[in-house]
Amino acid sequence: MGSFEGVVTTGIYCLPPCPGRPRAENVVPFTSAAGAEAAGFRACHRCRPYRSDRKPTSASELVCRAIDLIAVGVLDEGNEAELAARLAVSERHLRRMFHEQVGATPDQLARSRRAHFARRLLDDTDLSVTDIAFAAGFGSLRQFNRVMVAIFRATPVELRKRRRRADRLVADGGLALRVPVAEGTNIERRLAQLARSAIAGVESVTSTRYRRTIDMDGDPGVIEIYSAATDAALLLVHVPHIEGLIHLVSRVQRLLAGEPWDPFENDIRGVVSDSDALDDLVAAYGKPVGGLEQFGLSYLFPTPTMLADYPSGLDAIGAQAILTALVH
Structure with a gap:
């Protein structure tokens, strides 16, 4: 089945x-x-x-890796040949695997993801149709309209008129979104895990809410995650622009599924195991973010470039983390 x-x-x-x-x-x-x-x-x-955001349950490792790459936007500006090259297989082989295990090509899967995300924004938010098009990763308003009609048999304006009264989310500041989570995900348990490893100034966690600073294409922002329902989390986003919002939501989904927010940050956490030392590292080399002190947030986690600008920061971390940063 x-x-x-x-x-x-x-x-x-x-x-x-x-x-x-x-x-x-x-x-x-x-x-x-x-x-x-x-x-x-x-x-x-x-x-x-x-x-919903269900993935094929019996997909091979290759197809799962391809789906993960699609989720982070590899096909937004690239093509299936480039995706196949990253996976070290031929384009023909990749398409055949997708037909057998997904029932669609990689391009069709990417198009479906963008359309579904846009449909949820039409339901849940009061964002304009133009804003939703770019938040969902579409290249133009014309492309957005064409895809939505092809998949849902209606224009974005018509689809918004169909939303249910209870769909619309309203927040006192920020953009509120429902985030589908994998079946069996225990959001409260995941929040407790995040609380045990929270980095002072970067993350703030309570039993019901997770906050952290994020980098949005070079600009600082904040996300807040709440437990909303068994099959969804409530995400409150405070960002200076929403282009590519679909990829930010994908990162939140991976975080709730138990994956790290950022590979480089995760590597540094593994090297600097002492929490006090990690807090000190962020305070010394992270990018300050003002106006969030009431939430316990004050820094962006330092990027490889930030640490490279301060040789003493690299010395504090050690050779292993330097090599790891170079790999990523």
């Missing part, structure tokens, strides 16, 4: 269990929403599968 179900008599696909309960003989399984869309099915209006 696939993660999604296409109903041949209606031309829609659902996320089981759907309230519509189609007859079993009319159901075709799909491993991904992109696969159902590539086969010509459109998303169900009742169970709204675009609000």
Whole structure:
């Protein structure tokens, strides 16, 4: 049984269990929403599968790595040949693996991800259609409209009119978003893990909320994560611009799944195991961020470039971290 179900008599696909309960003989399984869309099915209006973020459960390691690269934006400006080269396989082989395991090409998967993220923004926020297009990673408003009509059979303006009264999220400052999480994710437990390893000035964690400073294309910002429901977290974003917001949300999803926020930061944490020394390192070499003292936040975690500007900072970390930074 696939993660999604296409109903041949209606031309829609659902996320089981759907309230519509189609007859079993009319159901075709799909491993991904992109696969159902590539086969010509459109998303169900009742169970709204675009609000989920399920990945193919039986995909190979190669396909999973490709999906992770797509999630961080490799296909936003690149192409399938470049994606295949990064994975050390031919483009033809990569496409064949995707057809077999995902039911769609890498480009179709990337397009589906952008469209689903945009649909959630249309539901949850009051952002303009133009802002949503670029937040979701589309290259132009024309491309955005074309893709949304192809996948949802309606324009972005029409889709916004269909949102439910309870969908709209309103926050006192910042942009509020629902973030789908993997099935079985315990957000409260993950917040407790983050609290035990929080870096002073960079992260602030309570039993119900995680805050941290982030770098958004060279500009500082802040994210706040709350526990919202069993299948979603509530994310409050404070950033100077929202272009590429889809990739920031992907990083939040990986963080909630137990992965590090940043590979370089994670490597430094592994080398500087003493929490007080790590706090001192951030205070000495991190980029100051003003106006957030009331939240316990005051620095961006230092990047490799920041540390390279201060040789004493590299000496404090040690040779292993320097080599690791060069690798990344």
